[in-house]
Amino acid sequence: MEATAATISCANLSSTTTHQCKWNQRLRPSSDLYRTIRFSNSFSSGNGSRSSRSLIARAAANTDNKGKKKTKSKKAAVAADEEKVDEIVDSSEGFQQQQQQQQQQPPQPKITLDDVNPVGLGRKSRQLFDEVWRKFSGLGQISRTARMDDKEALDALLIREGPMCEFAIPGAQNTTVLVVGATSRIGRIVVRKLMLRGYSVKALVRKADEDVVDVLPRSVEIVIGDVGDANTLKAAVEGCNKIIYCATARSTITADLFRVDHQGVYNITKAFQDYNNKLAQLRAGKSSKSKLLLAKFKSEESLNGWEVRQGTYFQDVVAAKYDGGMDAKFEYTETGEALFSGYVFTRGGYVELSTKLSLPLGSTLDRYEGIILSVGGNGRSYVLILEAGPSADTTQSKLYFSRFSTKAGFCRVRIPFSSFRPVKPDDPPLDPFLVHTLTIRFEPRRQRPVEGPAAGGKQQDLRSFKLILEYIKALPTGQETDFILVSCTGSGVEPTRREQVLKAKRAGEDSLRRSGLGYTIIRPGPLKEEPGGQRALIFDQGNRITQAISCADVADICVKALHDFTARNKSFDVCYEYVAEQGRELYELVAHLPDKANNYLTPALSVLEKNT
């Protein structure tokens, strides 16, 4: 066995080893491991001859075959080659000599045999003539065919990923985009646009039917899965950097809407976050896309550090005396919920629940964008107060507040840091880095009665409250958007089903916002199947859209938004600009339709509100 190993290695190594192992093989048969060695011997003898050939090939420096080399060299009989011919002959006879020669003379021939080979010379001259003729005749003709190799190389620069290509986007090569709903009207254009720009594209389809696969470009990686079924999504998000979701329910049946537009978005965001976290764990760290847990109320002990306080806005002793008083408690109930409840009958009174934040080592809130709370209760609104300042000296702390409302029942609330206002108007805007205390305050002012069946029909006392806390997390920041969701404005949907459609879409949007992923939600007007880039687009927030938009334009926005930092965490409506009939224009169009090459998206989006 040893011998085999040695021969194999000697095939690649120098002549010395070949030599030694040859000796080994010749000696071995007399040893006790006869059977094994005979096997290895017969095996290695073939190997050995091969190794000797490889040696010759190296010595001859330019030939590929021993036999050919010999005949050719004999015919040619050039003085410069004589030595080598000798060498070859020697090598087949004795290895010792060859080894010496090799050491003496490094393989550097001055003229190779090919130089004098008449066939080769003929071929070369033919090539030369062809080249000259090609160039000469090229001068006299209009169209020309590029040679295949030229073409390939040119394509690489001009067409495919090269900088000369008008579609090229830096960073596209390293980005894998998962397109959900790749066969939809928008999706199939999105896929093509991504391919043109050099992205790696994965397409999630439900069935790999032939007609489905034919619609998609060939180098798209097709993943079978269904957004309604969370188990099938694991493979789909594997290796993806970004997701474009342009799937939509095929019918307006509530079950369909829920499955695709609501649960589908939730499932895929969850799968994507799971994948991000898994990646982060492999690197022994936290995913930059995962949320930071600030507090989780799972046990009795988790309530430690939280403190209930009460107070009044007015320092009016008389008023306080005659009002009904207030009370609040924070307790862990038998059903396993952290319940903050109480009442405030005092005018101008409030109760609050407060804690000092203890962040894990190495993480600071400035790398986060907002706070997400998972809460339940009876639908009151609360004020979230952040105290910021140097933690050593609390007297310098400044207070920032943001009001949030809850629904009856459980819900998750997303509060971006940008929505916090200073209590004293002169204070600078909130710097999340300095935040050290978090307070949830209930006050009876500005409460609205809960509508719907959860209200119980009775007259609600807006001064009492119940808040079940599940967790408080911080949402990470980032540069680019991770998830682009194509939603809808509701115009163009048949009126009887509009509400259901919108409800499902909104629910899907909400689950995306709370996922912690950077999101872009595009709500196009009614879709038209026509080429894009022809008409000016209106970007708006606030459901004021009247016009239609072409699928291709929506697809273009999706692709542009991938690397646009202004697109992160925004929802917006988009449609064609309203064009009045000839002679009935109310205003003159000042700016011209931007060209496709320009980036119209950044200026359009930079004026829109974030975290919407």
Place this chain on the structure above:
Amino acid sequence: MALRLPTQLATPGKLHRHAFSSRRTFAASDALFSSFPSFASSSSARTCLLPVVRCTAQQTGPVNLAPGTPVRPTSILVVGATGTLGRQIVRRALDEGYEVRCLVRPRPAPADFLRDWGAIVVNADLSKPETIPATLVGIHTIIDCATGRPEEPIKTVDWEGKVALIQCAKAMGIQKYIFFSIHNCDKHPEVPLMEIKYCTEKFLKDAGLNHIIIRLCGFMQGLIGQYAVPILEEKSVWGTDAPTRIAYMDTQDIARLTFIALRNENMNGKLLTFAGPRAWTTQEVITLCERLAGQDANVTTVPVSVLRFTRQLTRLFEWTSDVADRLAFSEVLTSDTVFSVPMTETYNLLGVDAKDIITLEKYLQDYFTNILKKLKDLKAQSKQSDFFI
């Protein structure tokens, strides 16, 4: 319909084969040429009217031949999609949201890049008319940027194929046909390719199809392989001393303008000429490349007279007539024609800003900066020598 078509197509094919059968007379005498377009038109009138008459008899218009789903205006067929211009057309179309079908000749190495971009590739050969009709089903617009390769006989693709395609398009109710021709093709009947392009223009006009004819001057992309790469590789660059000027244009710009024209209903039946911002002689282009590359080129200047002489010489023999045809452009080179037109009017028509059209200086500068940067990066990494393109 598909079954009936080949029989109809057989007639014009045969007729033209007569016209082309004696290539040398055809190339030599101008008298035959002047009569040729009328001949083509008469044949087209004969063949193209036939289906219409039949259709009225059946109480159906040509558009409704396939009842059921209407043809989507975004569905286009690109003929010659693998060429320099064709691929840019395909890219542009895909990016603007068209459904693109590419007519590609069946070949051992298929045009994979088209499929990778998301175009649908159908196999058909213009020289085999029976393969055409199936590819036109469901197509709204045909964009024809095919030109036969220099090494194959011109008439198969460029004349017989095109005639078959146009007749088929007419019979199947294709709603728009965009044809790319060559600038000045009406002025140089001695060059077979230009003559054929001109005849095809005529034929298209007479076919009664909704069409746009776009005449082109020269592609910037061609210059890279011809001058830029050899200069960087320090190989010899071949050029002529011809005073002919060509206004080269970027194919990406051509594609962009084409689609603007395609969507503009006012353009129907028009003849547009696209030219670059400035016309260049060969010598000027070489000088520009030298300046941008920062090294002198090893220029081999071939006098036009030599080219012309070679052509005259090769025309003497039957077996070299192909070569003579190939060199036919030298005739144009000797006459100091300018391949350029003022574009202001076209820009206004299409609503394009003139400054959006890339100039040759800018184009070549982009190329050289990119390539020199790439070279620098590569040189740091390896000793590979062939990375100029």
